[in-house]
Amino acid sequence: MLFKKEHELLQKAIRDFVNIELDTLPAEMDKTGEMPRDLLDKLAKYKYSSTIVPKEYGGAGADYLSYAIVMEEICKKCCSTGTYVTAGSSLVALPILNFGSDEQKQRYLKPLALGEMIGCFGLTEPGAGSDASAQQTEAVLDGDHYILNGRKCFITNAPICDFAIVIAMTDKPKGLKGTSAFIVESKWDGFSHGAHEDKMGIRGTQTSDLVFENVRVPKENLIGKEGIGFKIAMNTLEAGRIGVAAQAVGVAQSALDEAVKYSKERVQFGKTLSKFQNTQFTLADMETKVSAARLLVYDAAIKKDAGKKIDHEGSMAKYYAAEIANEVAYKALQIHGGYGYIKDYPIERIYRDARILSIYEGTSQVQQMVISGGLLK
Template sequence: MNFELTDIQREIQRMTREFAAKELIPNARKWDEHHAWPTDAVKKLAELSLLGVAVPEQNGGAGLDNVCYAIAMEEISRGCASTGVIMSVNNSLYCDPIMKYGTDAQKEQFLAPFARGEKLGCFGLTEPEAGSDAAAQKTVAVRKGDEYVINGSKNWITNGPKADAIVLMTMTNKEAGHKGITAFMVPTDTPGFIRAEPDKKMGISAAWSCSMFFEDMRVPAKYMLGKEGEGFKIAMSTLDGGRIGIASQALGIARAAYEEAVRYSGERKSFGKPIREHQAIQFMIADMATEIDAARLLVWRAALQKDKGVRHSAESAMAKLYASEMASRVANKALQVHGGMGYSKEMDVERHVRDARITEIYEGTSEIQRIVIAANLLRE
């Protein structure tokens, strides 16, 4: 068992930490306040090869491992959680399934430009009546010759307003249940593809999401990802990897809140001394640091399992469950350390509280993670 990072992993950590300090932290509050898409930051992610971290170089990516990806996601999210999830969706939810299930021709068209950051991808699974019950898909794809005609809708699609293509889950055989779900790669400029206005959310306000509608949208059969009926399997394996990204995002948010609490506790004085000299504050700081370190070990274990090519459903779910709930606990304790100032928009910590909350919901709620974990444990 080796807890030391490799030279490459340390370099990724250094590079992304410097980028976050220079480009993200100074702008994150402004982007959040104005609900502004971080255009320049996303371009820089592409320049740093961070939009296809674990994608092989021959497919346009950086060719690094998933531990590098987790490290980068933590650092980027420590700087700006919105930028972090934009990065996570393109890496985990878009590039990863195409890398795993796509043909060579599909990878050339739908993977390489996205891994290079020339284009941006998104993932369409969630529907108004298919959230935690992901198999309850209502979006229907009907074969018509060499095409499929798709009708339906998706919602809460992160990157949706800006994406150039989507990995889209559809129902091709209702009678087959979850085995009747089929995945497609669809350019967003396809006729019949309609995007609503960006959602108004509590947090991650700079990471735009939206609802999408498909009205007699014709998609070539060659754009099918995997085989007909394999969509649910593709979606679930994709989410196994996506949960590593979201766990890393939660870790970054928690670290941001923790570091700001530590700094503030040295500046703020009460009863004639810095508040960090009061035991009540020391206990909160100790708890925060311990939880952050514990979450990081779970995240890196899941990433390492993925790098080994072994099943990591339980490990990813554990990492996502613990890191997300930890992020909310840490962010709230950090706000408490700030006292009344923590409730003010003048401080970043209130944003971390809002940003942390979504990590317990998207890419599988905490309740779904517990179901996944228990199912894997009891199957053994």
């Protein structure tokens, strides 16, 4: 694909950034389960964690194609860092940007973009994953406040957040049409988080439950109006899928790169693995599928930038790229053989990181439902 000049410059800049800042850090974060604060500050300083946030609110004011470029390049080096970036860039920023009041944008969106605050997005619950209609978290109006009770799970950045976007029931009999979205500050009484989850992959990001026990949320922290919480969540996820799909392309490309590198070095039966036709054909298959996934992501991003609705294209990009990331990581590890199973080699971490991509921000099966729904309506 032919980029505009600004996209070429951005791609070079972010590549230089990750080569310097994320050189040996991914393996360290995988061990410690923590992301250094100075890394978060640098991501904010260079606007990599606020690519699509308008300049007036402290972001880069760039387009979705730029967002895809940033996510892919970061995730070639570190999927955990990419998860942190996409959580803030889309899941937290977009509900406020697209539905929030001017006061909410100044109070929360701008500090988020500047790196002064960290946010998280609370939709998933212990009993409500893909089935968002099974929400149990509830917000009851009491004078000038809502009383919030409930629990969210698997929430990225929950242990380190300053505020959370929370989807809660305000009118249970209406089901999904009875949900609303709130901005809830972590310093308020009754707001707590669970233990940091000991995850299989993306271990550098901190993930835990959010717990709300009679948290008093001011009415002015309701995003938009009552009853549109599910609409806000779906609008956010539609755009956010570009970020996760680009993340998957980055992970897939990193796995492919490791496979190519290793195949040129490893000698078996008197020649390098790269000299065997089976290896060559496997690499050719991997390269073709990674390139196809990338084009699906770019297509969705360009259409989003053109103002088009991309529920269909976004789901195709997220579904295909996530599945390809898993497939390519599997094949790359297989090329490494036993060494790929050892933590000394990056492919071991890449393989574990890839698995989440088919699960979060809408499983592959949910994406298939969206895609087929668009075909059959």
